[in-house]
Amino acid sequence: MKRRDFLKTALASAGLMAAGQETTTAKKKETFQEDGKFVTEPTKQIPILLRTDVLVVGGGPAGTAAAIAASRGGAETCLVERYNHLGGLWTGGLILPLLSTHGLGRDGKTTRVIRGIGQEITDRLKEKNMVIYERNPLVDPEAAKYMLDRMIEESGVRMVYHAWATGAIMDGRTIRGIFIESKSGRQAILANVVIDCTGDGDVFHWAGEKYREVQHRICLPRRFGNVDTIDKNAPGYTKQKLGWKTPTPNTYVKWEGSSSGPKSSCLDVMNLSKLQVEHRKAVWEEYEAIRKTPGYEKIFLMDTASQLGVRMSRVMEGEYQLTLEDSMTYKQFDDAIGMSGSWTSVPYHGGKIKSNDRPFWQIPYRALLPKHIDGLLAAGRCFSFDDGLVEDARVIGTCIVTGQGAGAAAAVAIKESNTPRHISRHALRQLLLEQKVLLEA
Template identity: 30%
Template sequence: MMANTVREPARDIPVIAEPDVLVAGGGAAGIAAAVAASQAGASVMLLERWGFLGGTLSAVTLGGFCGVWTVTPERLIPVVGGLFNEFADRLKQRDGITAPRRWMKVASLPYDPTLVKLVSDEMLEARGVDVLFHTWVADVLTEDGRVDSVLLENKGGRFAVRPRVVIDCTGDGDVAARAGAPYELGSGGITQFGSSMFRMANVDMQQFGTLSRDEISQRLETVVNEGTPLPRTMVALYPHPINGVVHLNATKVARNDGRPFDLTDPRELSEAERVGRRQVFLYESVLRKHMPGFKDARVVDIGAQIGIRESRLIRGDHALTADEVLAGVKPEDGIACSAWPVELHGHGLKTVWKFLEDGEYYGIPYRAMTPVGLRNVLVAGRCISATHEAQASVRVSATAFAMGEAAGLASVIALQHGGDVRKVDVRSLQARLRSQGAILELAEKQRESTI
């Protein structure tokens, strides 16, 4: 009978850095957190498991930034500013973004995922952030509710970093969970479905441009009714800044029993990747046959990993709720804004959308970023403290930038109090965010602005 455990010998782990702030994860939230903390005077190390920054923006290859604006029939009104504006401006200088794309009651900003990698490097290099690529968080050592050391694994072996404050921007809440913070996996273990994102080239953009989102969905519904087992008919097709290229958010990966995969489980994640790739090429064949402009198009790229909408929701001092989102609640400790609807990728062929009132927005409380039981840890991005439905709104990319910027500045303030994130004066944090162009509320003048 084989033993089901082995004992790892005790060993001394070399400490390679003792930064003021350690940022785990280099996606939208991590980029903003690292930049904000570093330019505020902290020494910052950022860990990233890929060989590039951008996270979901570049590894999954999202087609557009979501959450930039609140929308009325006449206007797009920014609800995210600060470092996101710098990021978008850098992309614009390299022809890496296109004009805003309106659909339903929202708008998104199409971008080039490859340029995200370069622009992210430039932003972090400009602030002197120490970036360590191809590195995983292996474990966390805590003492009295404080993260003392984060253990890393990479090609060089196992190492330790001893930060004063940690910002968990891993998306899955890896640091907070390993440090003992409580969390939920979606709603009762059921998360939103993931998607494999892909791009197709050689699309006739003139023909494609004549189709509305509803018309695209109607064509795919006809295909399903004729017997092709597409998992999803409400899809998002974004024109890429390169002519003839379209980004597709179309797949929906599920287990054989129809339930979403647990994408924190290595075996389920592995199977989800395989299922996603099969779906990508199913959509390619359908689009080439049934969608105007796609007759000669081919898949040219699939995201380096499946797109994960939801996994661990770290329990914080406050959990953002769907009622707060849809009512446009502005908490006193708000550190970022969002106007993105509740966008639920659940069972069925269509996505469920619950929209805010036209021109409305809500605030994200600082308390949603402070994990229960941990004194020197903040979370930012899609793993913040929120209910299943609220997370379906707050998880989007532009909002993650805003949360990351707030977490980065908050970490520097916390350094003045021994790294204790609950001793941050939120009013002071809000004032510093506003001074750097972050949007925490909309004045009437801002509501009159038009894009």
């Protein structure tokens, strides 16, 4: 036996190795079973990494807001994120504008409706000159990652980075926690309330909640640098589309163009793999074509997003399905958790209503509550809404509002020793008002 193996065996038999750490020598003999379609995973004991009041899965705009709201509401909170940063598509995905901050009131005046944590993030970025525009502010991704880390830390959230959630731990129809996979192996996190902020509804899917899949175009966002060097007087100059200005000097960000794919599923890993290769090639070819254009010789491709631009996937079947009709008619909900605005025109009753003419709209708590599973909430681009509302429900402003609503509700559930389904709506309202959320206007 080699010295290293001897030490491992000795440590393991003395119980001195960390929980979950495997030794090559101590491994039990397993029988390999497959039937042509499936392999059977042997039963095994999974170490518990931690127990918490509230567990938020996914640190995008929704998950970050949910974790901050829950922790500030007094609940011990843990946030699990598979990548190395917060902000999800907003930052790592290079989707920089926080849309839907404003909407039209009954008095015909445009009002800012995204307040609370959404406003706090952009106000703090403004202090650092890392955001441009008042309405639908566009942020610098690195500054936003930094600021979200600060806010999570200041709120006392326990952050677990570099860990994929891989399954739900169920007790009948009640969720008790999740399994994660990381360099530390497979571990369990137990919680009284779990909030699914994976964007793709991974957790409610594993838990057995009903949902539908909405497919959308998938793309690869990228940034171009040196835009101040463009020479419009160069002989042969023709305007190239480089996207939108960002707070980063001389930098534009672009999503569509040559890397805009057709509607397809992000739930198929082989499709994602194929799209990744195709989009990277398309972006590179686009870049080479731009550089060959007279006047654009010094443009460089600064970066591509660390994740594909997935707009939609699973949408949960909630206690209430919010509709486009609700959003167009100032529908009032007695369990409103916040409001969102508009950013695009929509087809409505045979016509097209322009963004500036669209009402702001309320979001009810019941749209975050799964219909069947207990102990669970969903926020972000997978909460419960109809197809007409997809373009508005999935944007970052709405995601932050639903995240804060879910986090605050989870904190109330902990305070009341209750399930999210049965919490006092009055207590939720009070907490959200304390957290500076605009519930009605």
